[in-house]
Amino acid sequence: MEYKLTTPVTPADLAPLRAGDTVLLSGTVYTARDAAHKRMMELLDAGKELPFPVEGSALYYVGPTPERPGQVIGSAGPTTSGRMDAYSPRLLDLGQAIMIGKGARNQAVKDAVVRNGAVYLAALGGAGALMAESVEELEVICWEDLGCEAVRRLEVKNFPLTVILDAHGGDLYQSGPAAYLESLK
Protein backbone atom coordinates (compact mmCIF):
# COMPACT_ATOMS: atom_id res chain seq x y z
CA MET A 1 0.00 0.00 0.00
CA GLU A 2 1.02 3.61 -0.54
CA TYR A 3 0.08 6.31 1.98
CA LYS A 4 0.40 10.10 1.77
CA LEU A 5 1.01 11.71 5.16
CA THR A 6 1.65 15.27 6.28
CA THR A 7 3.43 16.15 9.54
CA PRO A 8 2.66 16.59 12.37
CA VAL A 9 0.93 13.23 12.58
CA THR A 10 -1.16 11.44 15.23
CA PRO A 11 -1.08 7.76 16.23
CA ALA A 12 -4.43 7.45 14.37
CA ASP A 13 -2.73 8.62 11.14
CA LEU A 14 -0.03 5.95 11.58
CA ALA A 15 -2.24 3.06 12.70
CA PRO A 16 -3.06 1.80 9.16
CA LEU A 17 0.64 1.54 8.18
CA ARG A 18 2.19 -1.91 7.92
CA ALA A 19 5.83 -2.97 7.45
CA GLY A 20 6.59 -2.89 3.70
CA ASP A 21 4.14 -0.08 2.86
CA THR A 22 5.33 3.02 1.02
CA VAL A 23 4.88 6.47 2.59
CA LEU A 24 5.11 9.73 0.68
CA LEU A 25 5.75 12.20 3.48
CA SER A 26 5.13 15.96 3.24
CA GLY A 27 5.51 18.82 5.70
CA THR A 28 8.18 19.61 8.29
CA VAL A 29 10.93 17.11 9.08
CA TYR A 30 13.76 17.86 11.54
CA THR A 31 17.27 16.46 11.06
CA ALA A 32 19.40 15.07 13.89
CA ARG A 33 22.27 12.59 14.15
CA ASP A 34 24.48 11.35 16.97
CA ALA A 35 25.81 14.66 18.32
CA ALA A 36 22.43 16.47 18.14
CA HIS A 37 20.71 13.58 19.93
CA LYS A 38 23.30 13.75 22.70
CA ARG A 39 22.66 17.46 23.14
CA MET A 40 18.88 16.92 23.15
CA MET A 41 19.30 14.47 26.02
CA GLU A 42 21.38 17.05 27.91
CA LEU A 43 18.57 19.62 27.44
CA LEU A 44 15.99 17.16 28.75
CA ASP A 45 18.22 16.23 31.70
CA ALA A 46 18.45 19.93 32.57
CA GLY A 47 14.66 20.24 32.39
CA LYS A 48 14.81 22.43 29.27
CA GLU A 49 12.72 22.46 26.07
CA LEU A 50 13.78 20.68 22.89
CA PRO A 51 14.63 22.95 19.92
CA PHE A 52 11.47 21.91 18.02
CA PRO A 53 7.88 20.87 18.87
CA VAL A 54 8.22 17.13 19.51
CA GLU A 55 4.51 16.12 19.48
CA GLY A 56 3.74 14.29 16.22
CA SER A 57 7.14 15.21 14.77
CA ALA A 58 9.34 13.41 12.25
CA LEU A 59 13.13 13.16 12.81
CA TYR A 60 15.44 12.31 9.89
CA TYR A 61 18.87 10.87 10.70
CA VAL A 62 20.94 12.67 8.06
CA GLY A 63 24.08 14.73 7.64
CA PRO A 64 23.74 16.31 4.18
CA THR A 65 26.61 17.44 1.98
CA PRO A 66 26.96 21.26 1.81
CA GLU A 67 24.52 22.83 -0.63
CA ARG A 68 25.95 24.54 -3.71
CA PRO A 69 24.85 28.14 -4.39
CA GLY A 70 21.27 27.93 -5.70
CA GLN A 71 20.67 24.44 -4.25
CA VAL A 72 18.22 23.88 -1.36
CA ILE A 73 20.21 20.98 0.08
CA GLY A 74 23.16 18.82 -0.96
CA SER A 75 22.96 15.03 -1.14
CA ALA A 76 20.85 13.85 1.78
CA GLY A 77 20.42 10.09 2.25
CA PRO A 78 19.97 8.45 5.67
CA THR A 79 22.67 7.47 8.15
CA THR A 80 22.63 4.21 10.16
CA SER A 81 19.83 4.53 12.74
CA GLY A 82 21.18 2.04 15.27
CA ARG A 83 23.50 4.70 16.67
CA MET A 84 20.39 6.61 17.83
CA ASP A 85 18.91 3.58 19.66
CA ALA A 86 20.14 4.85 23.02
CA TYR A 87 18.15 8.07 22.63
CA SER A 88 15.03 7.25 20.58
CA PRO A 89 12.75 5.62 23.22
CA ARG A 90 12.91 8.77 25.36
CA LEU A 91 11.91 10.98 22.39
CA LEU A 92 9.14 8.58 21.31
CA ASP A 93 7.73 8.64 24.86
CA LEU A 94 7.66 12.45 24.61
CA GLY A 95 5.57 12.32 21.43
CA GLN A 96 7.98 11.98 18.49
CA ALA A 97 5.95 9.97 15.96
CA ILE A 98 8.23 9.19 13.00
CA MET A 99 11.89 8.15 12.84
CA ILE A 100 13.55 8.16 9.40
CA GLY A 101 16.87 6.42 8.74
CA LYS A 102 18.20 3.04 7.63
CA GLY A 103 19.29 -0.15 9.30
CA ALA A 104 18.26 -2.28 12.25
CA ARG A 105 16.94 -0.97 15.61
CA ASN A 106 17.16 -2.66 19.03
CA GLN A 107 14.34 -4.15 21.07
CA ALA A 108 13.95 -1.05 23.26
CA VAL A 109 13.19 1.05 20.17
CA LYS A 110 10.79 -1.57 18.78
CA ASP A 111 8.95 -1.63 22.13
CA ALA A 112 8.76 2.18 22.23
CA VAL A 113 7.34 2.24 18.68
CA VAL A 114 4.50 -0.13 19.66
CA ARG A 115 3.94 1.56 23.05
CA ASN A 116 3.49 4.98 21.44
CA GLY A 117 1.82 4.09 18.13
CA ALA A 118 4.88 5.45 16.27
CA VAL A 119 6.66 4.23 13.12
CA TYR A 120 10.22 3.79 11.85
CA LEU A 121 10.58 4.53 8.14
CA ALA A 122 13.56 3.84 5.86
CA ALA A 123 14.91 6.34 3.39
CA LEU A 124 17.07 4.87 0.62
CA GLY A 125 20.58 4.32 1.95
CA GLY A 126 23.22 5.55 -0.46
CA ALA A 127 20.69 7.43 -2.60
CA GLY A 128 21.58 10.91 -1.39
CA ALA A 129 21.00 12.69 -4.70
CA LEU A 130 17.51 11.18 -5.08
CA MET A 131 16.38 11.85 -1.49
CA ALA A 132 17.42 15.51 -1.86
CA GLU A 133 14.93 15.96 -4.73
CA SER A 134 11.98 16.01 -2.29
CA VAL A 135 13.38 18.77 -0.06
CA GLU A 136 11.91 22.21 -0.78
CA GLU A 137 13.22 24.27 2.13
CA LEU A 138 16.09 24.09 4.62
CA GLU A 139 16.85 26.14 7.71
CA VAL A 140 19.48 25.41 10.37
CA ILE A 141 17.55 25.91 13.62
CA CYS A 142 20.25 25.21 16.21
CA TRP A 143 23.77 23.95 17.01
CA GLU A 144 25.31 25.33 13.85
CA ASP A 145 28.72 24.42 15.36
CA LEU A 146 27.92 20.77 14.62
CA GLY A 147 28.26 21.40 10.86
CA CYS A 148 26.55 18.60 8.93
CA GLU A 149 25.17 17.35 12.26
CA ALA A 150 23.39 20.66 13.12
CA VAL A 151 19.61 20.43 13.56
CA ARG A 152 17.85 21.52 10.37
CA ARG A 153 14.19 22.15 9.64
CA LEU A 154 13.34 20.69 6.26
CA GLU A 155 10.12 21.17 4.33
CA VAL A 156 9.62 18.06 2.20
CA LYS A 157 7.10 17.07 -0.44
CA ASN A 158 6.29 13.43 -1.21
CA PHE A 159 9.50 12.24 0.45
CA PRO A 160 9.62 8.51 -0.57
CA LEU A 161 9.93 6.18 2.45
CA THR A 162 9.35 2.52 3.31
CA VAL A 163 7.75 1.33 6.58
CA ILE A 164 10.21 -0.82 8.53
CA LEU A 165 8.71 -0.89 12.06
CA ASP A 166 4.97 -0.39 12.36
CA ALA A 167 2.87 0.29 15.47
CA HIS A 168 1.69 -3.34 15.59
CA GLY A 169 5.13 -4.95 15.99
CA GLY A 170 5.79 -5.52 12.27
CA ASP A 171 9.45 -5.42 11.15
CA LEU A 172 10.23 -5.43 7.41
CA TYR A 173 13.87 -6.41 8.06
CA GLN A 174 12.48 -9.73 9.42
CA SER A 175 9.36 -10.21 7.30
CA GLY A 176 10.77 -8.98 3.95
CA PRO A 177 13.67 -11.46 3.61
CA ALA A 178 11.48 -14.24 5.13
CA ALA A 179 8.74 -13.66 2.54
CA TYR A 180 11.24 -13.64 -0.31
CA LEU A 181 12.87 -16.91 0.89
CA GLU A 182 9.41 -18.47 1.34
CA SER A 183 8.60 -17.61 -2.30
CA LEU A 184 11.53 -19.78 -3.44
CA LYS A 185 10.14 -22.91 -1.80
Added chain:
Amino acid sequence: MRTVTAAAITDAVAELCIRANTQLPPDVAAALDRRRQEEPWPLARQTLDLLWDNVELAQSRCVPICQDTGMACIFVELGQEVHIEGNFEDAIHEGVRRGYGEGYLRKSIVGDPLRRVNTEDNTPAAITVRIVPGDGFKLTVAPKGFGSENMSRLGMLKPADGVEGVKKFVVETARLAGPNPCPPIILGIGVGGSFDKVAALAKHALLRPLDVPNPDPFYAALEAELLEEINALGIGPQGFGGQTTCLGLAIEAAPTHVAGLPVAVNVSCHVTRRASAEL
Protein backbone atom coordinates in the same frame (compact mmCIF):
# COMPACT_ATOMS: atom_id res chain seq x y z
CA MET B 1 64.65 9.65 -13.21
CA ARG B 2 61.34 11.45 -13.79
CA THR B 3 60.08 14.34 -11.67
CA VAL B 4 56.52 14.71 -10.40
CA THR B 5 55.69 17.94 -8.62
CA ALA B 6 53.66 18.33 -5.44
CA ALA B 7 51.38 20.76 -7.31
CA ALA B 8 50.54 18.12 -9.94
CA ILE B 9 49.74 15.59 -7.18
CA THR B 10 47.45 18.09 -5.42
CA ASP B 11 45.60 18.95 -8.64
CA ALA B 12 45.03 15.27 -9.47
CA VAL B 13 43.86 14.32 -5.97
CA ALA B 14 41.38 17.23 -5.89
CA GLU B 15 39.90 16.26 -9.24
CA LEU B 16 39.72 12.55 -8.33
CA CYS B 17 37.92 13.29 -5.01
CA ILE B 18 35.13 15.05 -6.93
CA ARG B 19 34.97 12.52 -9.76
CA ALA B 20 34.90 9.52 -7.41
CA ASN B 21 32.03 10.98 -5.39
CA THR B 22 29.80 11.89 -8.34
CA GLN B 23 30.41 9.08 -10.88
CA LEU B 24 30.11 5.40 -10.06
CA PRO B 25 32.95 3.22 -11.52
CA PRO B 26 31.74 1.55 -14.76
CA ASP B 27 32.03 -1.99 -13.35
CA VAL B 28 29.96 -1.16 -10.25
CA ALA B 29 27.32 0.62 -12.38
CA ALA B 30 27.18 -2.36 -14.78
CA ALA B 31 26.73 -4.83 -11.89
CA LEU B 32 23.94 -2.72 -10.36
CA ASP B 33 22.18 -2.44 -13.72
CA ARG B 34 22.46 -6.15 -14.47
CA ARG B 35 21.29 -7.29 -11.03
CA ARG B 36 18.36 -4.87 -11.15
CA GLN B 37 17.18 -6.33 -14.43
CA GLU B 38 17.50 -9.88 -13.05
CA GLU B 39 15.75 -9.15 -9.72
CA PRO B 40 12.47 -11.13 -9.48
CA TRP B 41 11.11 -9.81 -6.15
CA PRO B 42 8.87 -6.72 -6.76
CA LEU B 43 9.89 -4.51 -3.79
CA ALA B 44 13.55 -5.38 -4.45
CA ARG B 45 13.26 -4.50 -8.15
CA GLN B 46 11.53 -1.22 -7.31
CA THR B 47 14.28 -0.39 -4.79
CA LEU B 48 17.10 -1.20 -7.24
CA ASP B 49 15.39 0.97 -9.89
CA LEU B 50 15.46 3.91 -7.44
CA LEU B 51 19.15 3.29 -6.65
CA TRP B 52 19.80 3.33 -10.40
CA ASP B 53 17.87 6.62 -10.79
CA ASN B 54 20.04 8.04 -8.01
CA VAL B 55 23.27 7.12 -9.82
CA GLU B 56 22.05 8.79 -13.03
CA LEU B 57 20.83 11.87 -11.18
CA ALA B 58 24.15 12.31 -9.37
CA GLN B 59 26.18 12.00 -12.53
CA SER B 60 24.00 14.35 -14.61
CA ARG B 61 23.98 17.06 -11.89
CA CYS B 62 27.52 16.48 -10.65
CA VAL B 63 26.28 16.01 -7.07
CA PRO B 64 27.49 13.36 -4.62
CA ILE B 65 25.88 9.92 -5.15
CA CYS B 66 25.81 9.47 -1.35
CA GLN B 67 25.94 12.16 1.36
CA ASP B 68 28.63 10.19 3.18
CA THR B 69 31.44 11.29 0.91
CA GLY B 70 33.68 9.27 3.12
CA MET B 71 37.18 9.11 4.45
CA ALA B 72 39.56 9.82 1.57
CA CYS B 73 41.45 6.54 1.17
CA ILE B 74 44.28 7.17 -1.27
CA PHE B 75 46.45 4.53 -2.91
CA VAL B 76 49.68 5.44 -4.68
CA GLU B 77 51.69 3.15 -6.93
CA LEU B 78 54.97 4.98 -6.98
CA GLY B 79 57.61 4.06 -9.55
CA GLN B 80 61.03 3.76 -7.88
CA GLU B 81 62.56 5.94 -10.58
CA VAL B 82 60.29 8.88 -9.78
CA HIS B 83 61.59 11.91 -7.92
CA ILE B 84 58.97 13.94 -6.07
CA GLU B 85 59.55 17.66 -5.91
CA GLY B 86 57.97 19.03 -2.74
CA ASN B 87 56.27 17.32 0.20
CA PHE B 88 54.49 14.14 -0.94
CA GLU B 89 52.02 13.66 1.93
CA ASP B 90 51.24 17.36 2.29
CA ALA B 91 50.45 17.46 -1.44
CA ILE B 92 47.89 14.69 -1.03
CA HIS B 93 46.25 16.23 2.05
CA GLU B 94 46.05 19.57 0.21
CA GLY B 95 44.34 17.84 -2.72
CA VAL B 96 41.73 16.35 -0.36
CA ARG B 97 41.21 19.76 1.30
CA ARG B 98 40.67 21.39 -2.07
CA GLY B 99 38.54 18.63 -3.63
CA TYR B 100 36.20 18.37 -0.65
CA GLY B 101 35.88 22.17 -0.51
CA GLU B 102 35.42 22.95 -4.20
CA GLY B 103 33.25 19.84 -4.74
CA TYR B 104 30.84 20.70 -1.88
CA LEU B 105 31.59 17.28 -0.38
CA ARG B 106 30.86 16.49 3.26
CA LYS B 107 33.64 16.85 5.80
CA SER B 108 33.41 13.72 7.92
CA ILE B 109 36.77 13.41 9.68
CA VAL B 110 37.39 14.05 13.39
CA GLY B 111 41.00 14.80 14.34
CA ASP B 112 41.00 12.47 17.34
CA PRO B 113 38.88 9.32 17.79
CA LEU B 114 37.91 10.07 21.40
CA ARG B 115 37.86 13.88 21.58
CA ARG B 116 36.01 14.05 18.22
CA VAL B 117 36.48 17.55 16.85
CA ASN B 118 35.83 17.80 13.10
CA THR B 119 38.90 18.90 11.11
CA GLU B 120 36.48 20.82 8.80
CA ASP B 121 38.32 19.93 5.56
CA ASN B 122 38.13 16.11 5.52
CA THR B 123 41.88 15.77 6.14
CA PRO B 124 43.95 13.85 6.85
CA ALA B 125 43.65 11.36 4.00
CA ALA B 126 44.41 7.68 4.68
CA ILE B 127 47.44 7.12 2.43
CA THR B 128 48.80 3.75 1.27
CA VAL B 129 51.96 3.73 -0.86
CA ARG B 130 53.43 0.85 -2.82
CA ILE B 131 56.82 1.23 -4.46
CA VAL B 132 56.89 -0.43 -7.89
CA PRO B 133 59.52 -0.77 -10.65
CA GLY B 134 59.67 1.88 -13.38
CA ASP B 135 58.85 5.58 -13.48
CA GLY B 136 55.04 5.48 -13.29
CA PHE B 137 52.88 7.31 -10.73
CA LYS B 138 49.35 6.00 -10.30
CA LEU B 139 46.86 7.60 -7.93
CA THR B 140 43.57 6.02 -6.84
CA VAL B 141 41.09 7.86 -4.63
CA ALA B 142 38.58 5.52 -2.96
CA PRO B 143 36.30 7.50 -0.61
CA LYS B 144 34.88 5.14 2.02
CA GLY B 145 31.59 5.67 3.84
CA PHE B 146 31.33 4.38 7.40
CA GLY B 147 27.81 2.93 7.32
CA SER B 148 29.40 -0.04 5.61
CA GLU B 149 32.92 0.31 7.10
CA ASN B 150 31.40 -0.16 10.58
CA MET B 151 30.10 -3.61 9.59
CA SER B 152 33.58 -4.93 8.63
CA ARG B 153 35.12 -7.79 10.64
CA LEU B 154 38.50 -9.45 11.22
CA GLY B 155 39.08 -12.95 12.57
CA MET B 156 42.21 -14.86 13.53
CA LEU B 157 41.03 -18.36 12.53
CA LYS B 158 42.86 -21.60 13.19
CA PRO B 159 44.54 -23.45 10.29
CA ALA B 160 42.16 -26.36 11.03
CA ASP B 161 39.20 -24.07 10.21
CA GLY B 162 40.39 -24.16 6.58
CA VAL B 163 38.41 -22.96 3.60
CA GLU B 164 35.09 -23.86 5.25
CA GLY B 165 35.97 -21.64 8.22
CA VAL B 166 36.78 -18.75 5.93
CA LYS B 167 33.49 -19.18 4.01
CA LYS B 168 31.51 -19.33 7.23
CA PHE B 169 33.19 -16.16 8.53
CA VAL B 170 32.50 -14.21 5.32
CA VAL B 171 28.84 -15.26 5.01
CA GLU B 172 28.32 -14.60 8.72
CA THR B 173 29.71 -11.07 8.24
CA ALA B 174 27.16 -10.36 5.50
CA ARG B 175 24.36 -11.82 7.63
CA LEU B 176 25.32 -9.81 10.71
CA ALA B 177 25.57 -6.63 8.62
CA GLY B 178 21.99 -7.16 7.42
CA PRO B 179 20.35 -3.89 6.32
CA ASN B 180 22.94 -1.59 7.95
CA PRO B 181 25.63 -1.23 5.22
CA CYS B 182 23.09 -0.19 2.51
CA PRO B 183 22.85 -3.45 0.55
CA PRO B 184 23.42 -4.50 -2.16
CA ILE B 185 26.91 -4.72 -0.71
CA ILE B 186 30.37 -5.28 -2.17
CA LEU B 187 33.00 -7.17 -0.14
CA GLY B 188 36.77 -6.94 -0.08
CA ILE B 189 38.18 -10.08 1.55
CA GLY B 190 41.72 -10.63 2.81
CA VAL B 191 43.02 -14.10 3.69
CA GLY B 192 46.47 -14.77 5.18
CA GLY B 193 49.30 -12.42 6.11
CA SER B 194 49.35 -11.05 9.67
CA PHE B 195 46.84 -9.12 11.80
CA ASP B 196 47.60 -5.79 10.10
CA LYS B 197 48.33 -7.20 6.63
CA VAL B 198 45.02 -9.03 6.31
CA ALA B 199 43.01 -5.84 6.84
CA ALA B 200 45.10 -4.07 4.20
CA LEU B 201 44.47 -6.98 1.79
CA ALA B 202 40.71 -6.71 2.34
CA LYS B 203 40.75 -2.96 1.71
CA HIS B 204 42.91 -3.39 -1.38
CA ALA B 205 40.55 -6.08 -2.73
CA LEU B 206 37.83 -3.41 -2.99
CA LEU B 207 39.92 -1.69 -5.67
CA ARG B 208 39.64 -4.62 -8.08
CA PRO B 209 36.87 -4.18 -10.71
CA LEU B 210 33.91 -6.50 -10.10
CA ASP B 211 34.18 -8.05 -13.56
CA VAL B 212 37.77 -9.18 -12.93
CA PRO B 213 38.02 -12.48 -10.99
CA ASN B 214 41.04 -13.49 -8.94
CA PRO B 215 43.75 -14.72 -11.41
CA ASP B 216 44.16 -17.93 -9.36
CA PRO B 217 41.34 -20.33 -10.42
CA PHE B 218 41.11 -21.68 -6.85
CA TYR B 219 40.28 -18.24 -5.48
CA ALA B 220 38.13 -17.30 -8.49
CA ALA B 221 35.95 -20.35 -7.76
CA LEU B 222 35.79 -19.41 -4.07
CA GLU B 223 34.69 -15.88 -5.04
CA ALA B 224 31.86 -17.25 -7.20
CA GLU B 225 30.76 -19.67 -4.49
CA LEU B 226 30.70 -17.02 -1.76
CA LEU B 227 28.76 -14.59 -3.96
CA GLU B 228 26.09 -17.23 -4.52
CA GLU B 229 25.89 -18.11 -0.82
CA ILE B 230 25.51 -14.48 0.24
CA ASN B 231 22.82 -13.84 -2.34
CA ALA B 232 20.95 -16.87 -0.99
CA LEU B 233 20.56 -15.10 2.38
CA GLY B 234 17.54 -13.17 1.04
CA ILE B 235 18.52 -9.88 2.75
CA GLY B 236 17.93 -8.04 -0.53
CA PRO B 237 18.38 -4.39 -1.52
CA GLN B 238 18.29 -2.15 1.60
CA GLY B 239 17.47 -5.27 3.65
CA PHE B 240 13.85 -5.24 2.42
CA GLY B 241 14.22 -8.84 1.09
CA GLY B 242 15.12 -10.12 -2.36
CA GLN B 243 17.69 -11.83 -4.54
CA THR B 244 20.25 -9.01 -4.74
CA THR B 245 22.22 -8.78 -1.49
CA CYS B 246 25.76 -8.59 -2.91
CA LEU B 247 26.91 -7.09 -6.23
CA GLY B 248 30.32 -8.70 -6.15
CA LEU B 249 33.34 -9.57 -4.01
CA ALA B 250 37.07 -9.96 -4.37
CA ILE B 251 39.53 -12.09 -2.40
CA GLU B 252 43.22 -11.29 -1.95
CA ALA B 253 45.41 -13.95 -0.37
CA ALA B 254 48.94 -13.72 1.03
CA PRO B 255 51.46 -16.08 2.66
CA THR B 256 50.89 -16.54 6.38
CA HIS B 257 52.37 -18.26 9.46
CA VAL B 258 52.16 -22.03 10.04
CA ALA B 259 50.03 -21.36 13.14
CA GLY B 260 47.52 -18.93 11.69
CA LEU B 261 44.67 -18.24 9.27
CA PRO B 262 43.76 -14.53 9.43
CA VAL B 263 40.66 -13.42 7.52
CA ALA B 264 39.28 -9.90 7.12
CA VAL B 265 36.12 -8.69 5.42
CA ASN B 266 35.91 -5.03 4.44
CA VAL B 267 32.21 -4.31 3.84
CA SER B 268 31.32 -1.74 1.19
CA CYS B 269 28.03 -0.66 -0.36
CA HIS B 270 26.41 -0.21 -3.76
CA VAL B 271 28.19 3.17 -3.84
CA THR B 272 31.70 1.70 -3.85
CA ARG B 273 33.73 4.57 -5.23
CA ARG B 274 37.16 4.73 -6.81
CA ALA B 275 38.76 6.95 -9.41
CA SER B 276 42.31 6.71 -10.77
CA ALA B 277 44.78 8.81 -12.73
CA GLU B 278 48.33 8.39 -14.00
CA LEU B 279 50.67 11.32 -13.54
